[in-house]
Amino acid sequence: MKKVIEVSIIAIVGILVYGLITLLPNFFPRELKTFENDSELRTAALRSFSPMPKTYDEIIKLTNINPNNPLTKEKITLGKKLFNDKNLSQNRDISCSTCHVLKDGGADNLPTALGDTFQENPFHLNTPTVLNSSLYFRQFWDGRVKNVEEQASGPIQASFEMNMSKEEIVKRINENKNYMKSLKSQNLEVNFENIVNAIAAYERTLVTRGAFDDYLDGDDSAINEKAKKGLGIFITRGCKGCHAGLTIGSQSIQKFPLHSWWNEWLALELIKSKDSFLPEIVVKDNSFPFKNTGGFKGLNNDQKFKVPSLRNVVRTAPYFHNGEIKELKEAVRIMGKYQLGQIFTEEEIEEIVEFLKTLDGKIVYKEY
Ligand code: HEC
Ligand code: HEC
Numbered sequence: 001m002k003k004v005i006e007v008s009i010i011a012i013v014g015i016l017v018y019g020l021i022t023l024l025p026n027f028f029p030r031e032l033k034t035f036e037n038d039s040e041l042r043t044a045a046l047r048s049f050s051p052m053p054k055t056y057d058e059i060i061k062l063t064n065i066n067p068n069n070p071l072t073k074e075k076i077t078l079g080k081k082l083f084n085d086k087n088l089s090q091n092r093d094i095s096c097s098t099c100h101v102l103k104d105g106g107a108d109n110l111p112t113a114l115g116d117t118f119q120e121n122p123f124h125l126n127t128p129t130v131l132n133s134s135l136y137f138r139q140f141w142d143g144r145v146k147n148v149e150e151q152a153s154g155p156i157q158a159s160f161e162m163n164m165s166k167e168e169i170v171k172r173i174n175e176n177k178n179y180m181k182s183l184k185s186q187n188l189e190v191n192f193e194n195i196v197n198a199i200a201a202y203e204r205t206l207v208t209r210g211a212f213d214d215y216l217d218g219d220d221s222a223i224n225e226k227a228k229k230g231l232g233i234f235i236t237r238g239c240k241g242c243h244a245g246l247t248i249g250s251q252s253i254q255k256f257p258l259h260s261w262w263n264e265w266l267a268l269e270l271i272k273s274k275d276s277f278l279p280e281i282v283v284k285d286n287s288f289p290f291k292n293t294g295g296f297k298g299l300n301n302d303q304k305f306k307v308p309s310l311r312n313v314v315r316t317a318p319y320f321h322n323g324e325i326k327e328l329k330e331a332v333r334i335m336g337k338y339q340l341g342q343i344f345t346e347e348e349i350e351e352i353v354e355f356l357k358t359l360d361g362k363i364v365y366k367e368y
Contacts, residue, residue: 032236032237033236034232034236035228035232038220038228041228041231041232042215042216042218044235045215045216045231045235046216048235048240048244048245049212049216049240049244049245049246049248050216050245050246051209051212051213051214051216051217052207052208052209052213052246052361052364053209053364054209054213054217054364055364056205056364056365056366059205059207059364060204060205062135062207063134063135063204063205063207064204066147066149066200068149068197069149069197069200069201071201071204071205072186072201074182074185074186075186075188075197075198075201076198076201076202076204076205077182078179078182078183078186078198078202079198079199079200079201079202079203080202081178081179082096082179082195082198082199082202083095083096083097083199083202083203084096084097086098087172087175087176088156088162088164088169088172089116089161089162089163089164090116090117090162090163090164090168091116091117091163093116093117094115094116094161094162095162096130096152096155096199099113099114099115099127099155099161100127100129100130102130102131102206102363104315104316105129105131105312105313105314105315105316105360106129106130106131106133106206106312106316107126107127107128107129107130107315107316108127109316109317109318110126110127110318110323111124111126111318111322111323111324112124112125112126112293112294112322112323113125113126113127113161115158115160115161115162115163116159116160116161116162116163119159119160120160121160121161121294122160122294123294123295123296123322124293124294124295124296124322124323125141125294125296125321125322125323126318126319126320126321126322126323128141128308128316129309129311129312129316130203130206131206131207131208131311131312131363132206132207132208132247132250132309132311132312133148133151133203133206133250133309134147134148134200134203134204134206134207135207135246135247135250136247136250136251136306136309137250137251137252138250138253138306139151139306140154140306141296141298141305141306141321142253142298142299142304142305142306143253143299143306144299147200148200148203148204149196149197149200151200152196152199152200152203153192153196156169156196166192169192169195170190170191170192170195173190173195174190205363205365205366206363207363207364208311208312208360208361208362208363208364209361209362209364210311210358210359210360210361210362211223211358211360211361212355212358212359212361213361215358222358223355223358224354226350226351226354227351227354227355227357227358228355229351229354229355230350230351230352230353230354230355230356231355231358233344233348233351233352233355234352234355237336237340237342237344238339238340238342239335239339239340239352242254242307242339243307243308243309243310247309247311248309248310248311248359249307249308249309249310249311250306250307250308250309251307252306252307253298253299253304253305253306253307254304254305254307254339255302255303255304256288256298256303256304256305256338256339257287257288257289257303257334257338257339258338258339258341259337259338259339259340259341260286287303288303289334289337289338290320290322290324290325290334291324292322292324293322293324294322296321296322298321305321310356310359311359311360311361312359312360312361313328313356313359313360314328314356314357314359314360315360319331320334328353328356329349329350329353332344332349332352332353332356333349336349
């Protein structure tokens with residue numbers, strides 16, 4: 001009996017100490033740097049982010065970097081048509097642009113993607129934006145492929161997306177005189193690789209620029225005061241540690257959630273038992289701060305995900321790999337709590353969201 005009491009006391013003290021250590025930083029917030037003026041804020045911002053170029057030609061210079069798929073005017077024009085052509089799917093009912101709707105931020109605003117004959121993505125994965133994706137360090141939620149060329153062959157063949165074989169695609173291309181003419185004029189063979197490369201070439205032009213880029217380029221009035229406060233928080237509190245670079249994210253793979261919260265670890269759930277009157281007690285699966293429908297756990301099944309780019313994020317709801325979170329405010333709150341171990345005030349969250357709005361942009365287009 002004495003032993004049981006001793007062990008219980010040790011366990012309780014252990015839990016209290018652990019809880020205290022986890023919560024301590026919230027009682028004694030660090031003195032955080034504040035920015036005196038635009039020039040200080042901009043200098044700090046430029047250490048983590050860079051502005052998107054202003055002109056189409058500069059953008060092409062930036063994205064024309066795959067030696068196996070040099071960009072040409074003709075290839076891009078063909079790629080645009082293919083990206084929008086439903087004939088590339090088994091039942092001629094969807095194209096890339098069905099799920100990646102450019103005017104809606106390059107995604108579909110559904111929690112989970114719907115493919116050929118309305119099949120749900122089997123892992124309940126949310127459609128990420130296609131905008132700026134050629135500038136990411138890798139593609140897909142778990143970063144499993146290297147570039148947009150490798151990526152584009154995936155959805156065409158996936159049974160739950162466009163559901164086609166390489167041979168079937170070539171057959172469909174043969175049905176279209178304009179496609180055949182275009183490939184011939186470019187001296188390109190009619191094969192799967194060249195078709196996929198043309199789509200990827202078009203994707204390499206889908207680059208956006210917005211108010212935040214104008215601010216980085218020196219225009220103090222491009223973003224409002226509230227957004228500037230949000231940017232300050234984003235920099236000083238640690239968001240920029242993962243969401244950085246030209247695309248403000250998508251430059252690394254990170255664990256999510258990073259911080260586990262002791263009180264949620266211990267959450268128990270009572271569920272109705274099949275075999276007895278008494279309910280069963282189970283430890284709740286708290287591996288994610290939301291219902292992880294589809295059970296996708298990222299790279300190596302280890303809860304590692306490609307950090308999404310936050311460009312155009314206001315238009316790409318719902319959020320996270322399985323689209324379980326509808327509101328951007330809630331996504332920011334979760335990030336603060338689980339990636340940084342910080343509880344943000346309502347005001348701080350609103351300021352961060354105001355900053356995220358400045359990451360919305362327009363495609364820097366040139367119609368050929
Ligand atoms: C059924 C809807 C659907 C269709 C059709 C579709 N996609 Fe996607 N796309 C998705 C989903 C869902 C993902 C994420 C899958 C994953 O990470 O495993 C994705 C991922 C991507 C990515 C990676 C973005 C990132 O953040 O890493 C690119 C690029 C892309 N798709 C381009 C295309 C192209 C090009 C086509 C046409 C050939 C296409 N998609 C067709 C739903 C779709
Ligand atoms: C330790 C790395 C890390 C830090 C720090 C971090 N994030 Fe994230 N962020 C991620 C990862 C990884 C995901 C994707 C998780 C998933 O989909 O399951 C993500 C997703 C998001 C999303 C959802 C994007 C989408 O398209 O679904 C938003 C919004 C976001 N983060 C904002 C922030 C903000 C604001 C901060 C600072 C408060 C922050 N992040 C800090 C790694 C991080």
